[in-house]
Amino acid sequence: AAGVIQSPRHLIKEKRETATLKCYPIPRHDTVYWYQQGPGQDPQFLISFYEKMQSDKGSIPDRFSAQQFSDYHSELNMSSLELGDSALYFCAIGDSLSSSYEQYFGPGTRLTVT
Amino acid sequence: AQSVTQPDIHITVSEGASLELRCNYSYGATPYLFWYVQSPGQGLQLLLKYFSGDTLVQGIKGFEAEFKRSQSSFNLRKPSVHWSDAAEYFCAVAPGRSNFGNEKLTFGTGTRLTIIP
Numbered sequence: 426a427a428g429v430i431q432s433p434r435h436l437i438k439e440k441r442e443t444a445t446l447k448c449y450p451i452p453r454h455d456t457v458y459w460y461q462q463g464p465g466q467d468p469q470f471l472i473s474f475y476e477k478m479q480s481d482k483g484s485i486p487d488r489f490s491a492q493q494f495s496d497y498h499s500e501l502n503m504s505s506l507e508l509g510d511s512a513l514y515f516c517a518i519g520d521s522l523s524s525s526y527e528q529y530f531g532p533g534t535r536l537t538v539t
Numbered sequence: 540a541q542s543v544t545q546p547d548i549h550i551t552v553s554e555g556a557s558l559e560l561r562c563n564y565s566y567g568a569t570p571y572l573f574w575y576v577q578s579p580g581q582g583l584q585l586l587l588k589y590f591s592g593d594t595l596v597q598g599i600k601g602f603e604a605e606f607k608r609s610q611s612s613f614n615l616r617k618p619s620v621h622w623s624d625a626a627e628y629f630c631a632v633a634p635g636r637s638n639f640g641n642e643k644l645t646f647g648t649g650t651r652l653t654i655i656p
Contacts (some may be wrong), residue, residue, distance in 0.1 A: 466585070
């Protein structure tokens with residue numbers, strides 16, 4: 426989606442290493458959602474933030490943590506990486522003030538754990 | 540809990556033929572409904588959405604979808620497909636707006652669309 430930036434786009438890590446994924450939102454969009462999409466799978470919700478506070482939590486492993494900063498960008502931190510963490514990670518941005526409820530997805534970060 | 544079912548894992552259609560992708564949802568109230576398209580290794584692009592009002596919604600790329608409350612369905616249609624429509628299609632549901640940041644999307648398992656000449 427136009428305006429949502431995720432970095433890096435590709436990341437290769439070894440087992441037990443750590444990774445940090447970043448998401449930069451469209452200006453004035455204050456909610457962020459993280460999703461994980463395994464190979465051949467549908468995206469699964471991990472965690473969300475509204476106004477820098479965690480608002481909802483899904484099937485996110487305890488090894489993962491996330492936060493939203495004052496400039497509304499968000500980071501997903503992943504530790505003790507496992508082979509099963511290899512996936513495409515999306516962030517999606519929402520605007521709480523918009524009457525047209527919609528989430529704008531970033532292009533994703535492809536994480537490969539070897 | 541909300542859930543989405545896409546009964547067709549893979550559909551093959553001839554170029555120029557019509558298309559219908561099925562989606563059924565389970566939710567206690569009227570949810571927000573979406574269709575997304577994903578090309579291989581790419582992000583998710585929103586095709587169309589339904590919140591309320593007219594049950595037939597128009598989207599981008601010539602797609603439309605019809606919300607049928609009685610059938611808990613939100614099927615995606617296109618009258619004439621193009622080779623560039625080959626992709627994975629996901630139906631998704633979100634709860635009606637309650638608390639900000641709680642409108643997580645629940646996706647169906649997707650339907651892979653193949654177009655043959």
